Amino acid sequence: MGAGKTTVGRLLADELGVGFLDSDHAVEEHAGKAVQDIFVDDGEAAFRALEREAVAAALAGHDGVLALGGGAVLDAGTRALLADHRVVFLRVGLSDAVKRVGLGAGRPLLLGNVRSRVKQLLDERTPVYEGLATISVDTDDRSPQDVVAEVAERLREAR
Structure with a gap:
């Protein structure tokens, strides 16, 4: 969350x-509704199931860059789908993540104290991200263009 997945993903593509x-x-x-509405109306488990289906469909039919939501890889099924693919982890520190997400408006997992919640999510998720990633790139204090340049270079080296 706040690592720049969508911004970097678009630029990388x-x-x-x-x-x-x-x-x-x-x-x-x-689903025909926003992610935050799915969380509120149907719950996180329902969202994760929809997310896993979307990732499976994308991996089967999309030949390009796929940006995943920050919690996607918490699902064992989604991790299994990604096992044979190149996965880039955009590492973000607490300070930069909090600056980038602001007050967390529209982010259902950030209800309450944003800084505390972001720290908790980073602590819980970083080991999973690191275990799945084939490439890890730091994003703190860097422009999206600089991050893209490093990711593109590392992907070319990995061929």
């Missing part, structure tokens, strides 16, 4: 000359 897809947007299109 342009750099590589491929399409871009955001799993949250795919879920919203399929």
